[in-house]
Amino acid sequence: MNLLDIRNLSIELISENKNILAVDKVSLIMKEGEVRGLVGESGSGKSLLAQAIVGVLNDKWKVHADRFHWRGVDLLRLSIAERKALISRDIAMIFQEPMACLDPTTTIKNQLAEAIDTSSLTGFFWQKQRQRNEAAIKLLHKVGIKKHNACLNSYPHQLTDALCQRVMIAIALARRPILLIADEPTAAMENTNQGQIFRLLASLNQLKNMSILLISHDLENITHWTHKITVMYSGQFVEAGTTEQIFKNPLHPYTKALVDSSPSANIELPAKSRLMALPGTIPILQHLPIGCRLGPRCPRAQQACVQAPTITSFHDHKVSCHYPLIPTKAKRKAIKEVC
Amino acid sequence: MLIFTLRRLSLFIFTMLVLTLLSFSLSFLFPGDSIINISGAINATPAQLIEIEKHYHTESNIFWQYITYLHNIVNGELGISMASQSDIATEVLNLLPATIELSLVALFIAMFVGIPLGFIAAIKHNKTTDNIIVSVSMLGYSIPVFWLGILAILTFSINLGWLPSAGQISLLFEIELITGIQFIDILLSDSPYKWQAFSDATAHIILPACVIAVAPATIFIRLARTSMIEVLETSYIRAANAKGLTFRQMIFRHAIRNALIQIIRHVGLQFANLVTIAMVTEVIFSWPGIGRWLIESIYQRDYTAIQSGLLVLSCFIFIVHILTDFIYAALNPLARGNKYGS
Amino acid sequence: MARDKIYLEEIFPSPFMQLWQVFRKTPSAMAGLSCFIFLIILAVFAPILAPHSPIDGQLDMLLLPPAWHPDGNISYLLGTDELGRDMLSRLMYGTSLTFGLSFIVVITSLIIGVVIGSLSALTTGIKSSFLNHCLDVILSIPSLLLAIIIVAILGPGISNTVWAVVIVLIPQFIHITRYAVKEESRKDYVLASRLDGASPFRILYYSIFPNIVDRVMSQATLAQSAAILDIATLGFLGLGAQIPLPEWGATLANGLDLFYIAPWTVYLPGLAILFAVIVTNLVGEGIRHSLKLRKDK
Numbered sequence: 001m002n003l004l005d006i007r008n009l010s011i012e013l014i015s016e017n018k019n020i021l022a023v024d025k026v027s028l029i030m031k032e033g034e035v036r037g038l039v040g041e042s043g044s045g046k047s048l049l050a051q052a053i054v055g056v057l058n059d060k061w062k063v064h065a066d067r068f069h070w071r072g073v074d075l076l077r078l079s080i081a082e083r084k085a086l087i088s089r090d091i092a093m094i095f096q097e098p099m100a101c102l103d104p105t106t107t108i109k110n111q112l113a114e115a116i117d118t119s120s121l122t123g124f125f126w127q128k129q130r131q132r133n134e135a136a137i138k139l140l141h142k143v144g145i146k147k148h149n150a151c152l153n154s155y156p157h158q159l160t161d162a163l164c165q166r167v168m169i170a171i172a173l174a175r176r177p178i179l180l181i182a183d184e185p186t187a188a189m190e191n192t193n194q195g196q197i198f199r200l201l202a203s204l205n206q207l208k209n210m211s212i213l214l215i216s217h218d219l220e221n222i223t224h225w226t227h228k229i230t231v232m233y234s235g236q237f238v239e240a241g242t243t244e245q246i247f248k249n250p251l252h253p254y255t256k257a258l259v260d261s262s263p264s265a266n267i268e269l270p271a272k273s274r275l276m277a278l279p280g281t282i283p284i285l286q287h288l289p290i291g292c293r294l295g296p297r298c299p300r301a302q303q304a305c306v307q308a309p310t311i312t313s314f315h316d317h318k319v320s321c322h323y324p325l326i327p328t329k330a331k332r333k334a335i336k337e338v339c
Numbered sequence: 340m341l342i343f344t345l346r347r348l349s350l351f352i353f354t355m356l357v358l359t360l361l362s363f364s365l366s367f368l369f370p371g372d373s374i375i376n377i378s379g380a381i382n383a384t385p386a387q388l389i390e391i392e393k394h395y396h397t398e399s400n401i402f403w404q405y406i407t408y409l410h411n412i413v414n415g416e417l418g419i420s421m422a423s424q425s426d427i428a429t430e431v432l433n434l435l436p437a438t439i440e441l442s443l444v445a446l447f448i449a450m451f452v453g454i455p456l457g458f459i460a461a462i463k464h465n466k467t468t469d470n471i472i473v474s475v476s477m478l479g480y481s482i483p484v485f486w487l488g489i490l491a492i493l494t495f496s497i498n499l500g501w502l503p504s505a506g507q508i509s510l511l512f513e514i515e516l517i518t519g520i521q522f523i524d525i526l527l528s529d530s531p532y533k534w535q536a537f538s539d540a541t542a543h544i545i546l547p548a549c550v551i552a553v554a555p556a557t558i559f560i561r562l563a564r565t566s567m568i569e570v571l572e573t574s575y576i577r578a579a580n581a582k583g584l585t586f587r588q589m590i591f592r593h594a595i596r597n598a599l600i601q602i603i604r605h606v607g608l609q610f611a612n613l614v615t616i617a618m619v620t621e622v623i624f625s626w627p628g629i630g631r632w633l634i635e636s637i638y639q640r641d642y643t644a645i646q647s648g649l650l651v652l653s654c655f656i657f658i659v660h661i662l663t664d665f666i667y668a669a670l671n672p673l674a675r676g677n678k679y680g681s
Numbered sequence: 682m683a684r685d686k687i688y689l690e691e692i693f694p695s696p697f698m699q700l701w702q703v704f705r706k707t708p709s710a711m712a713g714l715s716c717f718i719f720l721i722i723l724a725v726f727a728p729i730l731a732p733h734s735p736i737d738g739q740l741d742m743l744l745l746p747p748a749w750h751p752d753g754n755i756s757y758l759l760g761t762d763e764l765g766r767d768m769l770s771r772l773m774y775g776t777s778l779t780f781g782l783s784f785i786v787v788i789t790s791l792i793i794g795v796v797i798g799s800l801s802a803l804t805t806g807i808k809s810s811f812l813n814h815c816l817d818v819i820l821s822i823p824s825l826l827l828a829i830i831i832v833a834i835l836g837p838g839i840s841n842t843v844w845a846v847v848i849v850l851i852p853q854f855i856h857i858t859r860y861a862v863k864e865e866s867r868k869d870y871v872l873a874s875r876l877d878g879a880s881p882f883r884i885l886y887y888s889i890f891p892n893i894v895d896r897v898m899s900q901a902t903l904a905q906s907a908a909i910l911d912i913a914t915l916g917f918l919g920l921g922a923q924i925p926l927p928e929w930g931a932t933l934a935n936g937l938d939l940f941y942i943a944p945w946t947v948y949l950p951g952l953a954i955l956f957a958v959i960v961t962n963l964v965g966e967g968i969r970h971s972l973k974l975r976k977d978k
Contacts, residue, residue, distance in 0.1 A: 056580045088583030101578035104591045105600065105670070114592070172581060174541055352819045368834050419717050462957055477966065481958035483910055485917050486951035488931065491942070615823035619914055633826075634918060637833050659823055 002209055003179060004053070007067035011235075013046050013285070014060050020285050022061070023048055023235045027311070030179070033209045035202070037226035039258070043282045045235035046215045047096075051182045053245075054093050055084055064119075091174035093181040097188060098164035102156035109152040112136040114306040115174035139170040143200060148275050158338055162193035169200065180204070181213045195220040198225050220262040223247055230257050234282050236308075241317035245277070251319040251326055252296050254278070292322070300325075343668055348659050354657050362650040363408050364374040394614045417647040422639045427647045429627060435651060437507060438628035442617050444489050445551035446543055446610065454602065455558035457563025458595065464568060472560060479557040486614045488550045488623040493544055505625040508540045547624040553611050559602070566601040570594050600670055607663030700895065703971040709904050716960040723773055723783035729957065731770035732756070735927040738765030744943045760945050762936060768945065771927040772953050779916070780930040782843055783908035791901055794854020796893045799889075800864035801855065803881050814858055824849045828911055832920045842921040844956070846911050849902050857900045861893040894961020895972050900964030904956045913954050929954050 011023040186194040460472040496504035618630030636644035759768035831845035915921035916930025936946025
């Protein structure tokens with residue numbers, strides 16, 4: 001059974017003049033125990049997608065989808081309160097700047113204790129307190145913080161960024177979630193800290209069979225840690241497949257450009273030559289192109305790209321393009337999927 | 340924490356020096372003889388004048404005169420009032436507690452009404468409740484306080500007869516002056532009519548305190564609203580939302596504390612505004628406080644009284660300002676200025 | 682032959698024009714602005730528009746109630762006071778005193794305060810922290826108290842009141858200019874100008890001032906409402922405008938003795954002050970609201 005089954009999710013920004021489709025018909029399917037990467041430039045709507053799944057968007061965004069299932073339960077049919085209760089029990093999220101996501105006026109101990117499920121504690125008041133403390137210490141050990149006393153009694157601004165991120169992961173683990181959504185968890189960190197956090201996430205995935213949705217803008221960085229990758233551009237679904245398929249054999253021009261722009265692909269370039277990159281920048285929300293939003297920048301764009309492309313699938317490697325970069329042999333075995 | 344205290348203390352001493360300098364220079368700026376201005380002895384004979392001159396060291400240069408002035412203040416000698424020829428220090432000590440009582444009651448009313456209303460307005464941002472609260476608060480902010488006082492007396496005292504309009508307590512009760520703060524004095528006195536006196540004093544204080552509290556309450560509404568709106572948009576509230584806390588828990592446990600921190604800082608600043616309004620209100624309600632005394636001294640051109648009154652009032656305001664700084668530092672760990680490593 | 686525009690040009694309005702466009706869309710702010718302009722016209726043209734003289738009273742028309750009362754007279758639209766002076770004319774002349782003078786006061790203290798504030802913001806180190814402390818001290822003395830002291834030194838009278846309120850408002854402008862300039866000079870565009878070799882005054886004038894104008898303007902409206910209230914309060918206490926001058930606070934104090942028989946002499950000046958302050962606050966709120974919206978766009 002699929003863990004998360006989203007089909008054609010769209011997120012609209014409601015403003016006085018006209019509604020802007022920030023996320024346009026994105027599909028995402030996750031299975032248990034897999035680490036999925038969601039890659040895209042800043043402005044591609046990946047954070048919005050994650051927030052829509054968890055349900056923390058405010059009133060000016062409207063979310064609709066054809067299918068939004070969590071472990072077989074249709075979330076669109078539940079009321080908002082039920083949806084929130086179901087999701088907060090099973091899905092946890094960690095955010096981009098960990099220090100800003102912790103309340104600056106409460107100690108770590110209180111914030112950790114808040115997240116611990118009170119129904120699992122038994123006994124009288126002081127016994128519950130002791131159990132809560134022990135649970136907090138255990139959580140900190142799970143994320144690899146050994147000096148738990150110093151950590152528990154300090155305020156967020158007294159810890160480093162990497163420590164704060166670990167504390168956030170500990171808070172997320174407190175409810176024993178099945179899916180952990182990591183929204184650019186290491187965006188503002190040095191490489192050594194990034195490695196630590198990713199190793200922690202990988203160990204959680206292997207040991208506890210926890211699925212992880214890893215959102216990032218750096219394709220090369222996360223290829224080491226993910227099983228499957230979905231690529232988004234400017235709110236539209238671009239490509240999805242296993243890591244190896246995406247990296248070795250990108251079908252969409254955008255994915256190819258992403259892969260080509262990474263440093264390892266550029267090693268064999270002769271000196272003083274241009275780095276390979278697509279011209280132009282991501283379109284702003286006020287001026288979104290119709291049809292395929294990569295159209296104005298795409299080197300392979302033609303007249304048909306004014307219509308939004310449908311998703312084609314080659315051996316579970318999905319791509320949404322009118323002119324994907326497929327070798328001719330595979331063209332004959334293509335299966336068209338009607339959305 | 341120690342360094343914080345020391346810095347605040349040094350700021351306090353610096354301010355006191357500047358304030359005493361200001362009031363010292365006033366004796367030269369006011370029309371009339373500076374000696375008479377500083378001592379208050381209008382009807383002094385020439386012999387007494389020579390005495391006074393020696394006392395204030397007028398023959399030496401200005402610096403020594405200033406030091407003598409400081410010396411006198413520290414000893415508690417503020418001169419004699421030109422109008423009543425009585426010692427200013429004792430008069431001030433009798434009147435200041437009444438003003439403190441009135442200002443503090445007004446401050447608490449303003450805080451307990453203004454801050455929750457501001458929070459409610461922020462939580463229901465951009466809906467009808469928010470717009471109503473903001474419009475009413477703008478009205479309250481724009482009313483001239485003396486007009487409001489007069490209207491309040493007209494409505495509540497004269498037309499409805501609910502509340503008395505002048506004085507601190509009815510003249511029938513004879514409460515001894517112990518601390519000057521009416522409520523404490525009532526509790527400490529051994530009059531048989533304690534509770535009636537208490538309720539009478541409460542009735543007397545309600546109207547002036549509410550009139551004073553209107554303008555600061557509207558400022559608190561605005562401050563609380565801005566602060567809470569800002570807090571509700573931060574990342575940690577969003578993260579707490581994702582953590583699965585209910586809205587109520589989030590507000591009461593995290594949002595209010597963070598929003599209050601921003602507000603407490605401004606409470607100290609608002610106090611100066613409040614005391615100014617209190618001065619005018621004391622005149623209208625004949626409240627026996629230092630504000631009314633100061634304004635009457637200005638009518639009577641009692642320069643010594645004006646000098647000392649200014650000094651005492653500014654000193655009081657500044658002390659309250661520093662106290663709120665301390666409370667702010669106690670609540671907000673970030674303001675204490677210590678950073679530990681991890 | 683006229684040519685149609687084929688390409689849609691993007692017109693990028695200047696920040697001030699953006700502010701004005703957002704301001705125009707807020708109905709309460711526009712209402713406030715139109716009333717504000719109405720008050721300014723009234724203040725300037727009061728001698729021409731007022732039906733009667735504010736100082737000479739008709740001794741046979743004492744204490745007439747306003748025109749909608751059965752005893753009232755239509756030629757004295759808002760009634761008369763105890764010396765037979767027409768309330769309407771008194772209020773109109775009072776506009777030029779209370780409102781008009783507050784406007785002049787604010788502009789004067791704005792200019793002086795901004796100049797001193799920006800010059801002092803250029804200093805650093807001990808001089809700067811000393812100035813900071815001095816400013817803190819002066820700001821902690823309540824403004825009315827300071828104004829009363831200055832009036833006590835100079836003596837009562839409307840010109841002394843004006844000077845007193847100017848002196849009292851200057852520290853607020855100094856403080857806000859200092860804070861704004863210091864904040865802006867930490868930003869990168871000022872660093873870029875400085876690296877280009879611009880002198881401090883040039884940086885101040887060309888780079889920083891256009892960016893702090895909006896904050897100074899919103900402080901100016903706050904200062905104006907404070908100035909109106911201060912001038913009126915000083916007039917009420919008898920320290921400001923002296924007897925025949927129809928300043929609103931003094932008119933209110935005059936009517937206080939006859940409150941029971943002629944309540945309109947107290948209501949009307951108070952309403953006038955309330956109206957002027959509300960209008961100023963509406964304009965100020967409109968500016969602050971537009972600033973916030975402009976930043977969000």
